[in-house]
Amino acid sequence: MSTVELMLWGVLPYVVLVLFVGGALWRYRYDQFGWTTRSSQLQESRLLRIGSPLFHFGLLVVIVGHAVGLVVPREWTRAAGVSDAAYHAVALGLGAVAGLCTLAGVALLVWRRRTTGPVFSATTANDKVMYLVLVLAIVAGLATTLVSTAAEFTGAHEPDYRTTVSVWWRSIWVLSPDVPAMAASGAAFKVHALVGMALFALFPFTRLVHAFSAPWFYLFRPYVVYRSRDGRTGPAVRATRRGWS
């Protein structure tokens, strides 16, 4: 275990974690006014209506995929009777499709941003850095899928991420980072993990914070909101139905 490995996989994750959580809390307190999607749909709608859902829905699947891949140990799926081959076929197939949607979506969004005059004028330096890291993370992620798929077909000797990356990831949360596990993974995975950490470190300081505010609460609140002048939320003055009814 070299010093570099220790720094990258043993120390850096915690630095990122502090930045991610601390940064988000700090910004939430300091910058409510800047906490928005900064939607550009007023300026351009046609491309956004294709690109944004493609990107976001693709990303949601990717996020779920990451959660399953990182959280569930290989032993559990085996115990549940899912063969490794079947697991990989599904994971790689779904991952590739979702990843490609995400990439196509983000490509369209970036192209739109660059070529639509009003949207380009409304793009800050902060946005540009965020897009760079975001696109790199997606591309590196797809590269890992590609490498793993190739390994499936050629039988090449690629370390399975479920015995390397995932083990390391879970070890972070119990405060004893398994540095050798991560060090044993493939180059593509290492790059993806590094860029991913960069994205998480940046996250709270960009427009991406809008993801924290996903308004699921809309389903449960009365339609018309009343508030009193001195800031107290008014009593629910009108009987209302819940959202699913």
Add this chain to the structure above:
Amino acid sequence: MAIGRVMAQVAMVMNLDKCIGCHTCSVTCKQAWTNRSGVEYAWFNNVETRPGQGYPRRYEDQERWKGGWVRTRSGRLKLRAGGRLKKLATLFANPVMPSVHDYYEPWTYDYGHLITAPLGDDIPVARPRSLLTGEPMQVSWSANWDDDLAGGPELASQDPVVQRVGDKVRFEFEQTFMFYLPRICEHCLNPSCVASCPSGAMYKRVEDGIVLVDQDKCRGWRMCVTGCPYKKVYFNHKTGKAEKCTLCYPRIEVGMPTICSETCVGRLRYLGVVLYDVERVGPAAAVEDEKDLYGSQLGVFLDPDDPEVQEAARRDGIPEAWLESARRSPVYALIARHRIALPLHPEYRTLPMVWYIPPLSPVVDAVGAAGHDGEDVHNLFGAIDALRIPVEYLAELFTAGDPGPVEHSLRTLAAVRSYMRRINLGQERDESIAREAGTTGARVEELYRLLALAKYDDRYVIPTAYGVDDADRGVIEEIGCSLDFESGPGMGGMGPAHGRAPAPPFGEASGRPDPASVETFHALRTRQSSDAPADRADLKGRVNLLNWDGNGRPEGLFPPRGEER
């Protein structure tokens, strides 16, 4: 009927006959609220010529824009653009968001060119430049592009209201009629903008019914823009937050009228308190027949002279001053006692609270043009019956197509005209004129005082906010000097969002928002000292006199003195 929970609303009535289409209201409103970048295209108050397309273009076409509520077959109300699940599913890209071009692309002029152009035979011109991109542009539409062009076949045939009245409307020159329709947010009793906001950042104030956007809670999901059928929520493309008419609440709270009312040249706006029963709002908005919505909304309002209403209002914590104000409210009088003010597009089912007295002038003009006496009640009544097109058009605007209430309103206005003419000519009062319009002489004279004399104190009857002392009436709360906030100009800084101090970390629109007064201060200052939309460095320090308000001596107004050079 039992009285449910009583709430108060500060509401407005506009008397359309008096609007001269001068746009003073729009300009003063803009100066006060939207002279910032990000909302250049937004007019919280706009004045449209009718027939015409309005602003944003064809906003009344709800088949397309999906604003407001619809009644489901089971009798419930549903947002026309879709319920909660659909809203969340389409959050990533709003399927029916108007683009800035449906309003118009805001622009400025390249004034700098006038002084920098090289010597030549041609007179230099200031060409338009887009305020969105800074590029030269062709101006092709604006907030009142069809001003005064009502009846022009190309434009008026695109008016959604005209299209509903049907092909009966021929825009032949002799038959045209025209009037102005000033519009602000309706501060609806059943606001679909509020219902559309996924974050819950929009709200209706309990005390005075003003509908506001909490700038700190808005997350830029931009669903409210679609939700409002009047298209009176605007998306600030700079800050990424929704903004809308605030009914000038800092003024209303201290008993002053809104800026648009205060500066209205025609003195046609009325402000006052209306009491209503919140529990009746939902059922009233859900009546089956659209034509009943006018009546059902009247049924939501409570008569402030009724002792039972007063008792219920006290029970629900309405202060005595507000009750008194409600009794004297010109708005309640015009809406409910005289029934001459009507709601704009009740069929959107939002129960709007800015009502309109329909214009008699198209009728009077037609009678006059035919060579008859335009103040004779029978001529006017005859014309109201004969001029189907203006009446039907007005009915499509104000009563979902039911001509009855519009006719009643016009006949009452006609009666006021004829009845008062006799008095002015020294003749006897003729009670029969009032009777023919279904009213009495005393009521006609009351209307005359309210509509024709229209004294300031009769037009605006506004109580101060709960808990604000009446001694503060007319004093807008300033927290010390409004420029003296942390790192503000009064404290030696330039304010966070203005370039000279370090920029805020997450782009221009982040950090604490500047108070509006500070933004205005800087906007004027920057505009005075720059000619180009994109602040050209070579022109720094020059003064653009077009933006100089005549106060002070802006830097660079005069060339530097000898020793400073």
